[in-house]
Amino acid sequence: MTKAELIEKIAKDADIPKTTAKAAFDSALDGIKNGLKKRNSKVTLVGFGTFKNVYRKTRMGRNPQTGEKIKIKGKSVVTFKPSKNLP
Structure with missing residues (x-):
């Protein structure tokens, strides 16, 4: 939709x-x-789900083409957890 x-x-x-x-x-x-503008904030819509702003820490990753180690910067991302009532 x-x-x-x-x-x-x-x-x-x-x-x-x-x-x-x-x-x-x-x-x-x-x-x-x-x-959701502030870090670690959340918005809950009862019967629908919860949106949450979480911070992902800086971490080491690997370039899949070369195998070279790379540093992945930390950033804020929004996650969604659906309600149990949501089909």
């Missing part, structure tokens, strides 16, 4: 114009993004 299809479904189910549904959907996404 694409973003446009999801917005269309929200508009149909809530019996509201697509522009209003798009504004509400974009606002929800912005809320999730803003909630």
